[in-house]
Amino acid sequence: xxxxxNTEARDKRINQHYHDALNKISSYAEQGFDLTEHIFPKDIYxxxxxxxxxxxxxxxxxxxxxxxxxxxSVAVGEGRLMRFKLLS
Numbered sequence: 001x002x003x004x005x006n007t008e009a010r011d012k013r014i015n016q017h018y019h020d021a022l023n024k025i026s027s028y029a030e031q032g033f034d035l036t037e038h039i040f041p042k043d044i045y046x047x048x049x050x051x052x053x054x055x056x057x058x059x060x061x062x063x064x065x066x067x068x069x070x071x072x073s074v075a076v077g078e079g080r081l082m083r084f085k086l087l088s
Contacts, residue, residue, distance in 0.1 A: 013044060014048055014051065015051075017040055021038045021048065021052055021084070022052065022055065024038055025038075025052075025084055025086070034085055034088075035066070035084070035085050035086075036083070036084045037082070037083050037084075038082055038084065039077075039079040039080065039081050039082075040073075040080050040082060042075070042079055042080055045073065045079070045080040049065065049082065061086070062087040063086050064085050065082060065084060065085075066083040066085045067083075068083055
């Protein structure tokens, strides 16, 4: 039996989590919060993080990925918790 990675499904998951996180960051910012915590799936968190970073740079939005303790992300179940902070 041939096993093949469905890259279209993976890309769709990356885009969905990117849009979910972007909507959450935007919603929190509208409410006056500069910090957003979001859990990304373990297998794609780096790609989603990169995509969010590229978006923010394209729109000249100042931000940082804030450390949690001495880590840039923390394992939570099947995901990675990350903190996104908007800068003024």
